[in-house]
Amino acid sequence: MSSESLTSERILDTAEGVLRRHGIAKTTVVDVARALGVSHGSIYRHFPTKVSLHDAVAARWLARVADPLADIAHEDGPADERLRRWLRTLAEAKRRKVLDDPELFHTYHTLAEQARGVVDEHVRELTDQLTRIIRDGAAQGRYRVASPEAAARGVFDATVRFHHPAHSREWGHPGVDADFDVVVTMIQSALAASGAEGGERESGV
Amino acid sequence: MSSESLTSERILDTAEGVLRRHGIAKTTVVDVARALGVSHGSIYRHFPTKVSLHDAVAARWLARVADPLADIAHEDGPADERLRRWLRTLAEAKRRKVLDDPELFHTYHTLAEQARGVVDEHVRELTDQLTRIIRDGAAQGRYRVASPEAAARGVFDATVRFHHPAHSREWGHPGVDADFDVVVTMIQSALAASGAEGGERESGV
Structure with missing residues (x-):
């Protein structure tokens, strides 16, 4: 995935899927990055912490x-x-x-x-x-x-x-x-x- | 304690004390009998099950x-x-x-x-x-x-x-x-x- 297409919406769509399948504990920036096939650095630009991801x-x-x-x-x-x-x-x-x-x-x-x-x-x-x-x-x-x-x-x-x-x-x-x-x-x-x-x-x- | 003085009220007083100190799981007929120094048979006459004791x-x-x-x-x-x-x-x-x-x-x-x-x-x-x-x-x-x-x-x-x-x-x-x-x-x-x-x-x- 190119970094241009990695919008906050796209990250949250994936985070919802991870949440649905694996629960709150497994819905971290690293887990969502893995599900998207991107580096977790590219997620951190949108959501700097697990808390900010969960809040979103x-x-x-x-x-x-x-x-x-x-x-x-x-x-x-x-x-x-x-x-x-x-x-x-x-x-x-x-x-x-x-x-x-x-x-x-x-x-x-x-x-x-x-x-x-x-x-x-x-x-x-x-x-x-x-x-x-x-x-x-x-x-x-x-x-x-x-x-x-x-x-x-x-x-x-x-x-x-x-x-x-x-x-x-x-x-x-x-x-x-x-x-x-x-x-x-x-x-x-x-x-x-x-x-x-x-x-x-x-x-x- | 004589069986005459073992009223439901007295049992419930003790059960409350047991509940306060040890929680729900440890508030059984046997535990309450022990705290009162009586046989659990004498408690069962008032409360035949743990559920009936908890309800009371x-x-x-x-x-x-x-x-x-x-x-x-x-x-x-x-x-x-x-x-x-x-x-x-x-x-x-x-x-x-x-x-x-x-x-x-x-x-x-x-x-x-x-x-x-x-x-x-x-x-x-x-x-x-x-x-x-x-x-x-x-x-x-x-x-x-x-x-x-x-x-x-x-x-x-x-x-x-x-x-x-x-x-x-x-x-x-x-x-x-x-x-x-x-x-x-x-x-x-x-x-x-x-x-x-x-x-x-x-x-x-």
């Missing part, structure tokens, strides 16, 4: 979750429908990953646990998307919130059972879809709640 | 969380205040356990993971308590919910980040108390939301 693999995995959600966040339609679809899409993406290949899901989850900065950035990106939807809902006269940012964090936290990998074993349970609907409807009610209603208090978030 | 230890641990919450559920005051205090007390009890003795917390958590029936019963007890508070809130004219049972499950699910052991590492983070307040206030808004508000939809839960 985790970031790409998480981007595959976040990118379709960004599309929903940037639509123009009614915020209530987009919020529910955004949350459903997030939960479904996670559930599909764990049901399709539990072992690979576990491997990526472990990788992400070690890449806390990458995960924090991912959560920030997701709550930014939620903030956009909630802000649209306020502009549409549907939501009444003092702080869309705080509300977005609240929505993310309140739905953690349906998208955090620690709860993946519960996602196959019967009833989990009904549980999801109850929580999302509660969230929508809270975001829409009038500050006037109840008299003495604000809309809550 | 897990159940007692969980009861220490649930019992103070039952008191709040059975009070007569305003539901909003009781709901917030109930959730705060649950979160604080879990947080105190993990910060005081992370290793013991982890041991009990592992034990509970293996005692799914016990945990399911615990969750049922907690959601029953929440149902009582929400029903009181409806009677007080504060909450408007179609199904207090479904709402209770929703409240429990929406606060999972603050009481499920899988999230225990997050409980020491700065900001977690603020996150808790946002979610609880959202929940209270949702429970109080008028069915009339928004026109086309019910109060949500």
Whole structure:
């Protein structure tokens, strides 16, 4: 392979294959270089350490979750429908990953646990998307919130059972879809709640 | 020790001590009998298997969380205040356990993971308590919910980040108390939301 064609994307494609076949411990710069048939020096130019390689693999995995959600966040339609679809899409993406290949899901989850900065950035990106939807809902006269940012964090936290990998074993349970609907409807009610209603208090978030 | 004084409580006290010092694997009927200086036959009359002993230890641990919450559920005051205090007390009890003795917390958590029936019963007890508070809130004219049972499950699910052991590492983070307040206030808004508000939809839960 010529060094011109050795892009970061190409390295990460190969790193994913190595990860899939051999696990985290065997996904080092040297192992990926061997799989690509190049010197490990040429990989180091893109990823100077195993940690930076692992972080990049985790970031790409998480981007595959976040990118379709960004599309929903940037639509123009009614915020209530987009919020529910955004949350459903997030939960479904996670559930599909764990049901399709539990072992690979576990491997990526472990990788992400070690890449806390990458995960924090991912959560920030997701709550930014939620903030956009909630802000649209306020502009549409549907939501009444003092702080869309705080509300977005609240929505993310309140739905953690349906998208955090620690709860993946519960996602196959019967009833989990009904549980999801109850929580999302509660969230929508809270975001829409009038500050006037109840008299003495604000809309809550 | 005479066999009369060998109550289940006494056995569980000792089993807890053995668990604390030696972990789950060494907390068997034989080990507990040895620690008590009795024959294991006399333990088997109370706990016929290691599993039944472990389940009873897990159940007692969980009861220490649930019992103070039952008191709040059975009070007569305003539901909003009781709901917030109930959730705060649950979160604080879990947080105190993990910060005081992370290793013991982890041991009990592992034990509970293996005692799914016990945990399911615990969750049922907690959601029953929440149902009582929400029903009181409806009677007080504060909450408007179609199904207090479904709402209770929703409240429990929406606060999972603050009481499920899988999230225990997050409980020491700065900001977690603020996150808790946002979610609880959202929940209270949702429970109080008028069915009339928004026109086309019910109060949500």
